[in-house]
Amino acid sequence: MNAPLPALPSLPALQALTVAELAERIGGGGAAAAAAAARELAAATLRALYLDGAPTIDAMRSLGAARRARLAEVVSFPRLERIAAEPSADGSTRFAFRLHDGALIESVLLPHHAGSQRYTVCVSSQAGCAQACRFCATGKLGLARSLAAWEIVDQVAQVTAHAGVRASDLVFMGMGEPLANEAAVYQAAAVMTQSHGLQIGARRITISTAGVVPAIDRFVAAARPYRLVFSLGSAVAEKRLRLMPIQESFGFDALLESIAAYARLRRGKHVTLEYVAIRDFTMGDDDVAALADLAARARFRFLLNVIPFNPVGDEFAAPTMAEVRAWTAKLRPLGFPVKLRFSGGRDRNAGCGQLGTALLADPQRRSATRRGR
Ligand code: SF4
Numbered sequence: 438m439n440a441p442l443p444a445l446p447s448l449p450a451l452q453a454l455t456v457a458e459l460a461e462r463i464g465g466g467g468a469a470a471a472a473a474a475a476r477e478l479a480a481a482t483l484r485a486l487y488l489d490g491a492p493t494i495d496a497m498r499s500l501g502a503a504r505r506a507r508l509a510e511v512v513s514f515p516r517l518e519r520i521a522a523e524p525s526a527d528g529s530t531r532f533a534f535r536l537h538d539g540a541l542i543e544s545v546l547l548p549h550h551a552g553s554q555r556y557t558v559c560v561s562s563q564a565g566c567a568q569a570c571r572f573c574a575t576g577k578l579g580l581a582r583s584l585a586a587w588e589i590v591d592q593v594a595q596v597t598a599h600a601g602v603r604a605s606d607l608v609f610m611g612m613g614e615p616l617a618n619e620a621a622v623y624q625a626a627a628v629m630t631q632s633h634g635l636q637i638g639a640r641r642i643t644i645s646t647a648g649v650v651p652a653i654d655r656f657v658a659a660a661r662p663y664r665l666v667f668s669l670g671s672a673v674a675e676k677r678l679r680l681m682p683i684q685e686s687f688g689f690d691a692l693l694e695s696i697a698a699y700a701r702l703r704r705g706k707h708v709t710l711e712y713v714a715i716r717d718f719t720m721g722d723d724d725v726a727a728l729a730d731l732a733a734r735a736r737f738r739f740l741l742n743v744i745p746f747n748p749v750g751d752e753f754a755a756p757t758m759a760e761v762r763a764w765t766a767k768l769r770p771l772g773f774p775v776k777l778r779f780s781g782g783r784d785r786n787a788g789c790g791q792l793g794t795a796l797l798a799d800p801q802r803r804s805a806t807r808r809g810r
Pocket of ligand 1: 566567568569570573574575576577611612613614646647
């Protein structure tokens with residue numbers, strides 16, 4: 438029998454609030470002095486949380502007892518339970534967290550290069566995922582639930598505090614489809630970009646989507662300042678359909694239209710399309726021809742980010758780097774930039790498409806994630 442799960446406090450979570458929202462909750466009435474004191478306490482609280490790494494309100498000693506007591510009256514400070522932090526030979530670290538309802542998620546800390554002081558945190562936006570992309574371990578788990586904003590922010594707070602580093606970049610490329618959880622993702626991004634706390638630049642936040650067309654359109658309409666990247670999978674429609682069932686809901690042409698609108702928002706800059714290189718499936722001459730056709734008809738300029746397939750299940754085979762290089766050489770004359778993306782943390786199942794692999798291997802954990810128990 439598992440121990441009963443702790444209930445979440447009913448007060449709003451600290452990590453879901455911007456400094457202005459926290460100051461409003463702290464209150465102080467209409468008097469200017471009280472409002473200024475509330476703003477000052479809000480800013481000091483977020484510094485204690487994100488810069489000092491205080492694990493509880495009680496540990497925020499810089500605030501003083503009376504101000505800590507006021508804080509505890511208006512907000513809660515729930516934490517994800519960190520259950521693993523596995524360093525990889527390439528310098529990245531895979532983290533696993535248990536949510537208050539028992540569901541499991543993963544995050545990855547990636548140094549920009551060996552010895553770099555700049556780090557990217559790859560976060561999950563959902564526990565599991567409903568999109569069922571065939572090249573992805575998370576897709577095989579199914580969806581337990583979407584994360585709350587505080588659960589997204591707390592991944593970054595805990596990962597950086599554990600490693601004693603600051604995040605310069607953030608990517609929503611962990612478990613889940615971020616654009617299926619828009620409100621929480623945008624609130625988390627608002628918290629993480631503010632000048633108090635994590636201070637990640639808005640343009641250094643990348644949201645990767647499998648292609649949720651209406652949400653891309655809403656992103657464009659709202660002129661969100663973050664960067665979108667698009668998971669192409671394959672440029673051959675039938676292959677993309679097999680790899681990414683989302684294509685049944687949103688056809689390829691509709692996706693290309695939405696990407697073109699996004700490109701206009703970005704004033705015609707190159708849009709990143711992510712391509713999964715799978716041996717004997719997406720690395721043929723027909724795939725080269727389909728990409729040439731895409732380059733000719735797309736109403737936007739793109740950079741093709743080629744990601745060698747990481748082993749997930751036994752349906753597809755991973756190519757060697759030599760095979761990927763030989764295939765991408767055929768793309769060079771097509772007139773669009775091609776980048777080969779090295780996927781950090783492969784030896785710890787933290788590479789692209791591999792998050793959730795450990796959960797798949799453990800039936801008990803897998804069922805916890807599926808049910809969000
Ligand atoms: S690639 Fe992304 S959208 Fe597709 S199943 Fe995996 S987590 Fe979900």
